[in-house]
Amino acid sequence: MTSVNQPPSTKNPSISITKRLEELWKASIKSSGVTCTIEFLDCSEEASEIDSDGDRTDASITKDQMLGIFLTVESIISELKEIRRLVLEHASNEDESCEIIEMIDDALKMIDLASRMGRMHLSNDSESDDKIQLCKIWVNGFFCTLKYAGNRLYWLFEKINTIYLRIEQTVTPDNGGDLVKDALH
Structure with a gap:
């Protein structure tokens, strides 16, 4: 017998699984966006190119562009x-969750270091023409650190997606029924 405050015992248990799947799907999509954004921002190749005379490239960006990059990096940190x-809330009991958390924590440390280093040098930079040469050591360090953070996150999407697919398979009946369809809609 159930009391007035208790839900009936026939409550559909797949609702919590559905919520987990929705939230892990969000994490998966966000992880894809983060790695793509880091890859897009990676100027380390341009910053280290050597021209035919043996000198470093004269590629540059403006201070405003660099500030835009810092804002983008802050959004990466937030994501x-x-x-x-x-992952902690919806997949903490999964095998891959510890590795995912380590990947994220490592990348956060690297990105935070790059951001602080870059902002410090940018605020101390007194160039009058408002240009920042990509071949500067601190710029190279900033973008290389972002690249290493991106490399650390390389498998993030796949690891989260693996958890998502495993959970999704647990709610799929072997006989081809509509349990998943009913539970997710």
């Missing part, structure tokens, strides 16, 4: 923290 929260 990584959200992915970390979603």
Whole structure:
């Protein structure tokens, strides 16, 4: 017998699985966006190119562009923290969750270091023409650190997606029924 405050015991248990799947899907999509954004920002190749005379390239960006990159990096940090929260909340008992958290924590440390290093040098930079040469050591360090953070996150999407697919398979009946369809809609 159930009391007035208790839900009936026939409550559909797949609702919690459905919520987990939704949240892990969000984490998966966010992880894809983060790695693509880091890859897009990676100027380390351009910063280290050597021209035919043996000199470094004269590629440059403006201070405003660099500030835009810092804002983008801050959004990456925010997204990584959200992915970390979603994984902890909805997949903490999965085998891959510890590795995912380590990947994110490592990348966060690298990105935070790059951001602080870059902002410090940018605020101390007194160039009058408002240009920042990509061949500067601190710029190279900033972008290389972002590249290493991106490399650390390389498998993030696949690891989260593996968890998602495993959970999804647990709600799929072997006989080809509509349990998943009914539970997710």
